[in-house]
Amino acid sequence: MLESIKKFLSHGKSHVFEIIIKGLFWLAPIVAISIIILWIYNKISAVTGYLFQIIGLNPQNFPFIWTIVGVCLLIFIAYVIGIFVETSLGDFVQRLYSKIPGYGTIKELINIFNTSxxxxxxxxxxxxxxxxxxxxxxxxxxxxxxxxxxxxxxxxxxxxxxxxxxxxxxxxxxxxxxxxxxxxxxxxxxxxxxxxxxxxxxxxxxxxxxxxxxxxxxxxxx
Structure with missing residues (x-):
């Protein structure tokens, strides 16, 4: 009887440990992505807050709304830059930066993830x-x-x-x-x-x- 109880407790511990491990591995990618999203959000919030303060607005009153506005602006700017890089002027700027040591290597590494x-x-x-x-x-x-x-x-x-x-x-x-x-x-x-x-x-x-x-x-x- 005592041996059966020990086996039951041992199996119970093993089962609990497996459940904990399963929970940790399920949670890990969610936490990682959440941390990245929050980091990006904080960076965008800081940048847009600084930009709006320059033009005389106070983003602290409605931080979430101003961050959304900032994200939309950044998307629009990225779109404009995306068009710009296809022009001769964009090519000139890139050739100018390519003379800086290390720029070419960094550009190639980043381009690995460029699906466009x-x-x-x-x-x-x-x-x-x-x-x-x-x-x-x-x-x-x-x-x-x-x-x-x-x-x-x-x-x-x-x-x-x-x-x-x-x-x-x-x-x-x-x-x-x-x-x-x-x-x-x-x-x-x-x-x-x-x-x-x-x-x-x-x-x-x-x-x-x-x-x-x-x-x-x-x-x-x-």
Missing amino acids: KSGEKKVLVVLIHGFSKEDYNIGLMYSTKESIVKDHYTVTLSMTPIPNGGYMFEVHKSKIFVIQEATFDSNLQYLLSMGVKSMAEILKIEPKNINEFKNIEEYLKS
């Missing part, structure tokens, strides 16, 4: 054949410019679960297949899950045969 890129600068999620005998690896192409080796392209295989490292390979175009539904973000989710979630599950699509994916040559021609 297109053409040769668009980040592609790809299947690469050849790293194992018959199977495929999921990797990234940060550029569709041809490699120094003719008919080859630079492909990056990221590490998991920490994707800020990896390996670069020059792969023949016939061995690269584009997952057109995937983005940099979906590939990041795939890496962080360590394979617990399949790419098909993340993209919410049915698994396909390999011949249903376009290889890089076909993709660039389309």
Whole structure:
């Protein structure tokens, strides 16, 4: 009887511990996102408060409303700047800043997360054949410019679960297949899950045969 009670208590502790861990892991991403949102909100509130004080308004009376107004203004300014960067003047400003040491590196790192890129600068999620005998690896192409080796392209295989490292390979175009539904973000989710979630599950699509994916040559021609 005593042994049964000990087993019950031991199982109870284990169950409680599992529930606590489950709760912590459920709560962690929500807390992280909430902290980021609050940090952005405070920064925007501070900036808009300063701007409104300059023009003689007192944002402290209605801080939330003024913050919303500030966010709308920042979105509008970002839109105007987005148009501006496509002009010759925007190109001149960028070339001017490119002379500052480190600017190019920082710009490229930030551009990794830029989903508005297109053409040769668009980040592609790809299947690469050849790293194992018959199977495929999921990797990234940060550029569709041809490699120094003719008919080859630079492909990056990221590490998991920490994707800020990896390996670069020059792969023949016939061995690269584009997952057109995937983005940099979906590939990041795939890496962080360590394979617990399949790419098909993340993209919410049915698994396909390999011949249903376009290889890089076909993709660039389309």
